[in-house]
Amino acid sequence: MSILPTLFVPHGAPTFALAPGPAGQAMSDWAGRIEKPQAVLVVSAHWDTAQPCLGAATQPEIIHDFWGFPDALYELGYPATGAPGVAAEAKRLLDAAGFRAGLDHERGLDHGAWIPMRMMFPAADVPVATLSIQSALGPRHHYLVGQALAPLAAQGVLIVASGNLTHNLSHYRPAASGAGEPPYVGRFQAWIWDRLVARDVDSLLAYRVLAPGAVEAHPRDDHLLPLFVALGAAGPGFTAERVFKGVYENMLAMDSFAFRPS
Template sequence: MSRLPTFFVSHGSPMLALDAGNAGKVWAAIGRDLPRPRAVLMVSAHWHASGGAVGAVAQPDTIHDFGGFPPVLYTLQYPAPGDPALAREVFELLGAQGFSPRVDLTRGLDHGAWVPLRVMYPDADVPVVQLALDMRQGPAWHYRLGQALRSLRDSGVLIVGSGSMTHNLHDVFGAEPVSPAYVAPFQAWMHQRLDHGELDALLDYRQQAPHAARAHPSEEHLLPLFVALGAADGEPVVRLHDEVTERVLAMDVYRFG
């Protein structure tokens, strides 16, 4: 199999599990147009572990890690198998590069993983292994994490970072009737730096990008991008989608390689 690209997807509201809209068309095209992977390594904004962690469950549960949504959302299942052998491979690759993740034998798939995956691979027949973020660490650490895993792309593993290009829930529920002025400038700054391969600026986005702290009051929804970017090994970048939903959630999707 030829080397697979990596992706960053903005997963949006859990409601996209019922109607994925325009973003879903892009997710579906990824699953349809790529060679079938042997597994997906998913890095979601919604799993954090000190030092990192690798999910090694043979049959991960579907985690409904949200509240206040219509009851039908809590009935949805994504019964994709896990891949304990791949989880061990991830653990060993990371260990060889000085990381110390733990192997988790209980963790299922959170909505940052299964909401886009159920559109990408609706038959739930591609194994999924989830990799945790470490919220004590910043973009550079997560970029190196991705670099340590780039060889997986040559053996049929699709690496996907799932988060959001902007993510400020206070503003989602705020009173402003239109998209606040920070969303488009932050999107544009990130796109320009990704498009031109300006890695140093990207790793320092917190200081250099316009309105970074308002676009991301905390970093968990952007850190998956840096894992995908690190695994891409400097290959070309294409933005596949840049819609804004809920006035403030930039739904950018990027392909690397």
């Protein structure tokens, strides 16, 4: 098996699961073009722990970790098997790199994990392990986590980092409201893509200082932190592919990127 790319995808608002639109179709199409992975390790912005933790359940149930949405959302399932062996190997790699990683044998799949998995592998025929973020530790920590996990890509494991390129819910407006897109959304999208194409990791790690509209795009950077895991795992010579560019609900940038190691 060849070395797999790493991926950053949006999980959007929970209703994204019911109406994937072009962003979901792009993720599905991309997954259909690559060699089928042996397993997936999903880094979810919706699992936040003090130290890295791996979800190692053998039959992870999905978690409906949201409230007040249409009943149809709570009826969705995703019966994928877990990947406890992948979780154990990821823990080994992280421990070897100096991280104190944990294993959680009960954790299910939150919507940051099961929404993109339903779109990419709808048959639920690829085992899934999960990885938490550490929102207090910032981009560089997550980049180093990704570097430690890089060997997984040569073992048939697809690292899927799930967040959103912009995520300021105070600006959330359903498209039907007629509200315009805040100017920072497009500026932030363009800056991130330019820095990815240039492989300017240093600037990306300092995005909160350097990127236009960074703090508006991410009042808290939890939903961008998975991106840095995907970047670290791809290595410094990565080639960036923009899988999708677009904005949902006027302010959620739904861009997805694939990173191929050199």
